[in-house]
Amino acid sequence: MSLLDRFEQAFMPNYGVPPVALARGEGTRVWDVDGKEYLDFIAGIAVSSLGHAHPALVEAVSRQVATLAHTSNLFVHEPEVLLAEKLLGLLGAPARVFLANSGTEANEAAYKLALTYGRREGRSYFVAAENGFHGRTIGALSLTGKKSIRDQFGPFPVDVRFVPYGDAEALRRAVTGDCIAVFLEPTQGEAGVVPPPEGYLRAAREICDATGALLVADEIQSAIGRTGHWFAHQADGFVPDLLTLAKGLGGGLPIGACVGFGAAGTLFGKGDHGSTFGGNPVSCAAALAVLDNLDLDHVNAVAPRLRSGLESAAHPLLKGVRGRGLWLAAVLTEPRAAEVQRAAAGAGFLVNAVQPDAVRIAPPLVVTADEIDALVTAFPKILEEAAQ
Ligand SMILES: *Cc1c(COP(=O)(O)O)cnc(C)c1O
Numbered sequence: 001m002s003l004l005d006r007f008e009q010a011f012m013p014n015y016g017v018p019p020v021a022l023a024r025g026e027g028t029r030v031w032d033v034d035g036k037e038y039l040d041f042i043a044g045i046a047v048s049s050l051g052h053a054h055p056a057l058v059e060a061v062s063r064q065v066a067t068l069a070h071t072s073n074l075f076v077h078e079p080e081v082l083l084a085e086k087l088l089g090l091l092g093a094p095a096r097v098f099l100a101n102s103g104t105e106a107n108e109a110a111y112k113l114a115l116t117y118g119r120r121e122g123r124s125y126f127v128a129a130e131n132g133f134h135g136r137t138i139g140a141l142s143l144t145g146k147k148s149i150r151d152q153f154g155p156f157p158v159d160v161r162f163v164p165y166g167d168a169e170a171l172r173r174a175v176t177g178d179c180i181a182v183f184l185e186p187t188q189g190e191a192g193v194v195p196p197p198e199g200y201l202r203a204a205r206e207i208c209d210a211t212g213a214l215l216v217a218d219e220i221q222s223a224i225g226r227t228g229h230w231f232a233h234q235a236d237g238f239v240p241d242l243l244t245l246a247k248g249l250g251g252g253l254p255i256g257a258c259v260g261f262g263a264a265g266t267l268f269g270k271g272d273h274g275s276t277f278g279g280n281p282v283s284c285a286a287a288l289a290v291l292d293n294l295d296l297d298h299v300n301a302v303a304p305r306l307r308s309g310l311e312s313a314a315h316p317l318l319k320g321v322r323g324r325g326l327w328l329a330a331v332l333t334e335p336r337a338a339e340v341q342r343a344a345a346g347a348g349f350l351v352n353a354v355q356p357d358a359v360r361i362a363p364p365l366v367v368t369a370d371e372i373d374a375l376v377t378a379f380p381k382i383l384e385e386a387a388q
Contacts, residue, residue: 002021003021003033004017004018004021007021019342019345020032020038020345020350021033023035024052024053025040025048025051025052025053026051026052026053027051027052027053027054027364027366028040028041028051028052028363028364028366028367028368028371029052030052030350036348037348038345038348038349038350039348039349039350039363039371039374039375040052040350040363040364041344041349041350041351041361041362041363041367041375042350042351042352042360042361042362042363043362043363043364044252045221045247045352045362046189046221046226046247046248046327046362047247047248047250047251047252048251048252048364049224049225049226049248049251049290049294049364049365049366050251050289050290050293050294050364050365050366051364051365051366051367052252052364054251054289054293054366056289056292056293057251057252057253057286057289057290057293059289060285060286060288060289061253061282061285061286061289063285064079064281064282064284064285065282067281068281069280069281069282070277070280070281070282071280071281072276073274073275073276073278073279077281077284079281079284079285079288080099080279080281080284082284082288083097083099083279083284083287083288083291084097084099086288086291087245087257087259087291088259090230090231090291091230091231091243091259091261093239093261093262094261094262094265095243095259095260095261095262095265096259096260096265096266097257097258097259098257098258098259098260098268098273098278099255099256099257099275099278099279099284100246100255100256100257100258100275100278100279101254101255101256101275101277101278101280101283102135102246102254102256103134103135103140103220103221103244103246103247103256104134104135104136104137104140104256105135105137105256105275105278106220106244106245106246106256106257106258107134107135107139107140107143107183107218107220107244107258108135108137108139108140109244109258109273110181110183110216110218110242110244110258111139111140111143112139112268112272112273113214113242113258113260113264113267113268114126114180114181114214114216114242115158115180116267116268116272117180117181117214117264117267118180118181121180121212123177123178123179123180123212123213124159124178124180125158125159125160125161125178125179125180126142126143126158126159126160126161126179126180126181126182126183127160127161127162127163127171127174127175127179127181127182127183127213128143128144128145128160128161128162128163128182128183128184129145129162129163129164129165129183129184129185129188130145130162130163130164130165131145131146131165131188131190131191131194132144132145132146132162132165132183132184132185132188132191132218133145133146133185133188133189133190133191134183134185134218134220135220136149138153138156139158141153141156142154142156142157142158142160143160143183145162145165146190146191161174165184165188165191165194165196166194166196166197166200168197168199168200168203168204168207171203171204171207172203172207175207175208175211175213176211177211177212179211179213180213180214181213181214181215181216181241181242182204182207182208182213182214182215182216183216183218184201184204184215184216184217184218185217185218185219185221185222186201186217186219186222186227186232186233186236187222187227187232187323187324187327189220189221189222189327189354189360190221190354191355192329192331192354192355192357192358192360193322193323193327193328193329193354193358193360193362194322194329195322195323195324201217201233201236201237201238202236202237202238204238205238205239205240208241214241214242214264215238215240215241215242216240216241216242216243216244217232217233217240217242217243217244218244219231219232219233219243219244219245220244220245220246220247220256221247221248221327222324222327223243223245223248223249224245224247224248224249224290224291224294225248225294225296225299225325225365226248226324226325226326226327226362226365227324227325227327228296228299228300228303228324228325228326229296229325230296231243232324235324239261240261241260241261241262241264242258242259242260242261242264243258243259243261244256244257244258244259245257245258245259248290248365249287249290250283250286250287250290251286251287251289251290252286253282253283253286253287254283255279255283255284255286255287256278294365295365295366298365298366299325299326299365300325302326302367302368302369302372303325303326305369305372305373305376306326306328306361306363306367306372306375306376307321307323307328309372309373309375309376309379310328310330310361310375310376310379312376313376313379313380313383314380315380315383315384315387316333316387317332317333317334317336317340317383317384317386317387318330318331318332318333318383319331319332319333319357323361326362326363326365326367327361327362328360328361328362329354329355329358329359329360329361330358330359330361331357331358332357332358332359333357334357334387335356335357336357336386336387337353337354337355337356337357337358337359338353338356339385339386339387340353340359340382340383340386341353341359342386343382343383343385343386344359344378344382346385347378347381347382347385348378349374349375349378349382361375
């Protein structure tokens with residue numbers, strides 16, 4: 001029996017059966033269990049920021065697992081302190097960090113911080129964006145504006161009001177002095193890598209300042225160099241009250257973080273929140289290796305090549321390319337993203353049909369110009385095959 005068949009027998013059906021079984025990777029290249037080679041242009045959903053098997057990540061994780069793999073939060077360890085200090089240094093503003101294991105848990109921390117604030121201030125509801133994605137646990141799911149994954153698990157314990165993403169006037173109408181917090185992605189990832197109109201996030205900041213609502217930036221997918229900046233909000237000219245991180249932070253090791261700026265950093269009292277594995281030494285060592293080895297100049301040097309190269313395909317199936325940095329979507333004129341994903345895999349490229357009409361492209365941040373050229377060269381034929 002093939003590995004895919006055994007997967008189907010052993011696992012719950014929530015993922016379906018993924019089309020490829022991967023065995024190993026090196027840089028931007030990965031190999032499946034049959035030895036077929038691919039160039040990885042999805043990086044485990046914008047996670048493998050240093051690529052696969054990066055020597056610095058391998059060394060840091062190996063050294064840490066052989067030294068001290070776990071302490072729980074009953075004890076302090078140096079990698080977590082170094083990581084929090086490093087994040088605060090990159091953020092350059094007074095803030096405090098909570099470490100979790102995943103994106104949804106980072107958002108649960110933000111959600112509980114916001115609830116703490118809401119209760120203290122007598123505020124009653126949240127605002128989030130339609131088509132936004134914040135995670136699968138019940139708190140984060142209640143903020144997720146995608147009916148197909150949300151509605152079957154409701155009703156939720158908290159009032160969340162959804163507004164169209166990118167519409168500052170709709171946000172202004174929805175946020176009153178009764179609003180606890182506004183949760184927004186600086187660019188919507190799962191919705192299909194959708195950046196907001198210029199000025200939207202600064203307007204959100206201003207609306208939250210005027211009403212006293214907390215502004216939560218979910219940068220779980222957008223941070224750690226993905227857009228060419230350490231943090232997406234740095235390019236948009238605003239500072240959130242709460243910031244959540246995960247995907248690219250650990251370079252493949254599971255870690256999430258919730259950062260609280262200013263007064264939002266001290267909303268939790270002792271005993272208010274915790275996680276046995278959160279901030280475990282191995283994941284912190286991995287995150288430190290990522291932060292020490294990422295080259296943002298490289299990201300900014302190669303990103304325009306990827307974007308303009310994809311745009312130059314000039315195929316009738318291609319409507320355009322949107323996104324920021326090494327985080328793009330090829331938007332199609334017809335809902336054939338699944339066909340593009342399949343044709344790309346056949347040609348040796350891993351991409352992701354993030355929406356029926358949008359193909360997400362998010363390579364490791366170490367992707368080379370030659371690897372980009374390989375995808376760009378193959379792209380017209382991939383589109384042609386998908387259009388058939
Ligand atoms: C992936 C993602 C999450 C959830 O992260 P998990 O690690 O899968 O729980 C939350 N928010 C955004 C914006 C994401 O892209």
